[in-house]
Amino acid sequence: xxxxxxxxxxxxxxxxxxxxxxxxxxxxxxxxxxxxxxxxxxxxxxxxxxxxxxxxxxxxxxxxxxxxxxxxxxxxxxxxxxxxxxxxxxxxxxxxxxxxxxxxxxxxxxxxxxxxxxxxxxxxxxxxxxxxxxxxxxxxxxxxxxxxxxxxxxxxxxxxxxxxxxxxxxxxxxxxxxxxxxxxxxxxxxxxxxxxxxxxxxxxxxxxxxxxxxxxxxxxxxxxxxxxxxxxxxxxxxxxxxxxxxxxxxxxxxxxxxxxxxxxxxxxxxxxxxxxxx
Amino acid sequence: xxxxxxxxxxxxxxxxxxxxxxxxxxxxxxxxxxxxxxxxxxxxxxxxxxxxxxxxxxxxxxxxxxxxxxxxxxxxxxxxxxxxxxxxxxxxxxxxxxxxxxxxxxxxxxxxxxxxxxxxxxxxxxxxxxxxxxxxxxxxxxxxxxxxxxxxxxxxxxxxxxxxxxxxxxxxxxxxxxxxxxxxxxxxxxxxxxxxxxxxxxxxxxxxxxxxxxxxxxxxxxxxxxxxxxxxxxxxxxxxxxxxxxxxxxxxxxxxxxxxxxxxxxxxxxxxxxxxxxxxxxxxxxxxxxxxxxxxxxxxxxxxxxxxxxxxxxxxxxxxxxxxxxxxx
Numbered sequence: 380x381x382x383x384x385x386x387x388x389x390x391x392x393x394x395x396x397x398x399x400x401x402x403x404x405x406x407x408x409x410x411x412x413x414x415x416x417x418x419x420x421x422x423x424x425x426x427x428x429x430x431x432x433x434x435x436x437x438x439x440x441x442x443x444x445x446x447x448x449x450x451x452x453x454x455x456x457x458x459x460x461x462x463x464x465x466x467x468x469x470x471x472x473x474x475x476x477x478x479x480x481x482x483x484x485x486x487x488x489x490x491x492x493x494x495x496x497x498x499x500x501x502x503x504x505x506x507x508x509x510x511x512x513x514x515x516x517x518x519x520x521x522x523x524x525x526x527x528x529x530x531x532x533x534x535x536x537x538x539x540x541x542x543x544x545x546x547x548x549x550x551x552x553x554x555x556x557x558x559x560x561x562x563x564x565x566x567x568x569x570x571x572x573x574x575x576x577x578x579x580x581x582x583x584x585x586x587x588x589x590x591x592x593x594x595x596x597x598x599x600x601x602x603x604x605x606x607x608x609x610x611x612x613x614x615x616x617x618x619x620x621x622x623x624x625x626x627x628x629x630x631x632x633x634x635x636x637x638x639x640x641x642x643x644x645x646x647x648x649x650x651x652x653x654x655x656x657x
Numbered sequence: 658x659x660x661x662x663x664x665x666x667x668x669x670x671x672x673x674x675x676x677x678x679x680x681x682x683x684x685x686x687x688x689x690x691x692x693x694x695x696x697x698x699x700x701x702x703x704x705x706x707x708x709x710x711x712x713x714x715x716x717x718x719x720x721x722x723x724x725x726x727x728x729x730x731x732x733x734x735x736x737x738x739x740x741x742x743x744x745x746x747x748x749x750x751x752x753x754x755x756x757x758x759x760x761x762x763x764x765x766x767x768x769x770x771x772x773x774x775x776x777x778x779x780x781x782x783x784x785x786x787x788x789x790x791x792x793x794x795x796x797x798x799x800x801x802x803x804x805x806x807x808x809x810x811x812x813x814x815x816x817x818x819x820x821x822x823x824x825x826x827x828x829x830x831x832x833x834x835x836x837x838x839x840x841x842x843x844x845x846x847x848x849x850x851x852x853x854x855x856x857x858x859x860x861x862x863x864x865x866x867x868x869x870x871x872x873x874x875x876x877x878x879x880x881x882x883x884x885x886x887x888x889x890x891x892x893x894x895x896x897x898x899x900x901x902x903x904x905x906x907x908x909x910x911x912x913x914x915x916x917x918x919x920x921x922x923x924x925x926x927x928x929x930x931x932x933x934x935x936x937x938x939x940x941x942x943x944x945x946x947x948x949x950x951x952x953x954x955x956x957x958x959x960x961x962x963x964x965x966x967x968x969x970x971x972x973x974x975x976x977x978x979x980x981x982x983x984x985x986x
Binding site for chain 2: 445447487488489495496497498499500502503506507508509510511512513514515517518539540543544546547
């Protein structure tokens with residue numbers, strides 16, 4: 380069954396609320412990354428409120444799907460989405476990157492229940508998701524019903540290890556692996572095609588053995604449908620190339636790579652909140 | 658004399674002493690561990706027979722994963738499998754695992770706190786003819802510095818077998834260092850092994866010990882030759898097998914230093930950062946005594962026979978004997 384128009388409307392509102400909490404959390408911390416978390420809000424919302432099988436009250440539930448956030452620096456969107464889903468109290472979002480907080484600057488598995496793997500150093504998440512998917516297949520066969528999600532940044536795929544893992548996912552025909560890459564076209568030093576060109580990007584993933592779906596990463600219906608399709612593809616891992624606009628939701632910051640790695644100051648926060656409340 | 662309590666190989670000093678590489682002991686131990694625990698999986702980077710993982714692959718093909726020549730992927734795939742309840746043994750040559758994939762081991766294994774067992778084959782200069790690119794002599798240093806990481810260097814094939822079975826039962830991220838060459842078998846199947854518990858292999862029969870030698874890996878057989886030599890000359894030494902570099906048996910190190918007041922360390926590894934450094938870290942804070950370190954002195958390896966290379970780096974009989982004589986002067 381596909382996502383309904385009512386669900387889409389509800390998730391769009393949810394994604395907007397998540398964006399508001401992302402910018403608040405970052406402004407309070409005074410440190411952290413802004414562009415990626417904002418542009419992945421729609422994907423995270425769809426995953427946690429529509430696609431994934433999980434239980435915020437029982438984060439260790441064995442039957443849950445697993446989500447590996449490979450580009451750990453966009454964790455504000457993960458934290459805020461988890462708080463909205465009920466993993467922890469929203470008040471904790473004020474402690475992002477603070478000494479003693481569960482919300483480490485880059486996610487740490489042992490600090491926050493519901494985080495599947497610690498990440499930050501780029502390029503190793505896909506390998507871990509491949510390992511998880513393989514382990515489940517050894518234990519439960521090809522039709523366990525459990526899915527393994529790996530979220531990556533596009534700049535991150537400069538890393539050679541990503542392609543080592545991609546080769547292996549293709550070799551092992553991991554139909555239980557669904558990847559989403561945040562194709563926002565920016566990385567710290569500039570635009571991806573200037574730093575280290577990725578195109579023809581879909582062709583590359585396809586050549587490595589993936590079922591590739593390119594979508595508008597801000598269209599909830601397209602995101603939900605692509606993930607549903609990924610679940611239905613049995614003989615291959617799925618790569619969803621989510622075309623996103625960096626810092627989506629705050630027009631003044633959109634497409635500007637300078638927002639990759641900095642938080643909003645107080646006056647900038649107001650600009651963002653005004654834009655998001657419209 | 659050889660410590661009778663440990664039931665060591667009585668033929669150690671004879672011509673017909675059995676020789677076997679530590680990698681073989683590992684391969685046999687892994688099959689036993691895999692039989693006991695179905696959660697054990699084995700991953701390798703296109704070196705399956707070379708690191709002796711083919712025994713496991715033949716016994717449990719459904720639990721063997723060929724990763725190809727991709728050591729970074731190896732470490733992180735193992736991490737992912739461990740997150741799902743597996744106990745992965747991830748193997749390649751030490752130069753690449755933990756050499757090439759150090760950061761993946763640090764972050765996805767140790768920081769993540771999952772029970773991956775990193776298996777580094779072909780360590781040390783005794784890899785010989787392959788030359789310096791393939792002689793890992795920094796691996797102990799780079800693994801022991803990682804929080805939570807346990808580091809094991811079996812003294813011979815029997816001990817590699819027992820150590821493999823032992824580390825399969827812990828939750829700790831672990832590095833186990835293996836060697837390529839056939840080396841003398843020092844222990845027997847009756848010799849106990851416990852992670853973190855050093856073993857006195859040799860002690861003077863009657864006299865007191867004037868020097869304590871702390872050693873790891875197969876070079877320990879040569880250390881025992883040296884101990885035997887001094888015993889015959891009426892000079893007592895004591896030899897400690899430090900098969901676990903981390904967590905180090907500090908009590909044994911301190912007790913040996915208090916007893917002998919002179920310590921020599923021997924390892925097929927850089928002097929910087931390895932066993933010698935780890936022992937020095939313990940002694941400098943607890944019981945500083947004169948110390949010498951036998952090991953590679955800040956240079957790379959090269960091609961040659963194992964004997965030629967060990968001699969060049971002072972890790973042969975004469976090299977170790979001279980250092981022991983020097984510290985007694």
